[in-house]
Amino acid sequence: MAPLVAGSDKPRVVFVHGQGRFGAAAWPYQHRLAGQFDCLFLRRHGYAPTAAPLPTDFQADMHIVLENLGGGGHVVAHSRGAISAMMAAVERPELVQSLTLFEPACLSLTADLPATRAHRERLASLYAARAELTDEQYQHEFSRLMFGSQAGPLRTREERRAARRLRLQEAPWTAPLTIVPGLPTLVVTGGWEPLYEEVGEYLATTGATHRHAPGHHRPQDSAEGHRMLLEFLRRHQQQ
Structure with missing residues (x-):
């Protein structure tokens, strides 16, 4: 999948959707960031709006993220989208300036918890x-x-x-995930489901910042969750 938007002098932010809504529809609260950032709202493998759905392909999803990062930028992901976001950061850490994960379904990291x-x-x-x-x-x-x-x-x-x-969709606990060392990472969970809290707490032990915001499985749709994202992006924006 080729990059969705031509180059910009604004910092790039790549958004990776979860299981339900995809593309720009998955990030309604984040559209307002377009004035400050070069925002790309991706469609993962098998999510073309008019084509037949396809089985999960973790590697294809990772490459979609990497292709749209261009020369580098921030990655923001939700639920299952966090899998390909983390894989991209492991594969090409020099391209990922920061990583924000909302309710990450990175269950292969916590499979035995x-x-x-x-x-x-x-x-x-x-x-x-x-x-x-x-x-x-x-x-x-x-x-x-x-x-x-x-x-x-x-x-x-x-x-x-x-x-x-x-x-x-493949079971998320089968994804080939490893930890991303040394990368600024924000994890935001809704505090409603032990499964996602367990992932957030685990990632915090590896150096991530784990925060809570309202919104259940979509804390990015709350004012507080969006504020956390914006502050994190600004803090880690390259000058």
């Missing part, structure tokens, strides 16, 4: 059965196991495409 282990045990059989389930069956079971709720019927083409994409 209690909350992640319980999450794996709850969902492992569903991931294993993906090929035998329809998209709607998978979405219903995923919603039940993850949120304790029943997903509604798939009425629109976009809902059917989103359900197919969900079924094609």
Whole structure:
């Protein structure tokens, strides 16, 4: 995937979406940063709006991030997008000026810790059965196991495409992740789910700054979460 925007004299910020919304739609609160930064809102592998969804490809996602960094910049990621963001920082640390992770689903780092282990045990059989389930069956079971709720019927083409994409997603704990040494890293979690708090606390032991903001799984949509991001970007902006 080629860079989405031509070069700019503003500091570049690459935004990497999570599992649901993608591209600019995944970052509505961050559009206001465009006056200060060269903001690129990426689409990960398999998230083209009109093409059929594709299975997860961690390496392809990493290369999308690296291609859009150009000569270097900041990386901001949410949920599963944090996987490719961290992989890009390990692969080309000289290009990543700072890393901000909102509710990172970097579960391969915490695979043996209690909350992640319980999450794996709850969902492992569903991931294993993906090929035998329809998209709607998978979405219903995923919603039940993850949120304790029943997903509604798939009425629109976009809902059917989103359900197919969900079924094609690889388990996040299988990602080939390692720690990014020495890179300024901010982790923001919502304080609502032990799974993400466990990841945040683990990353804090490796040198990251772990903060909390309201918004449950999308703290970047809160005024406080956005403020934390802006202050962090400014602090680590190259002069």
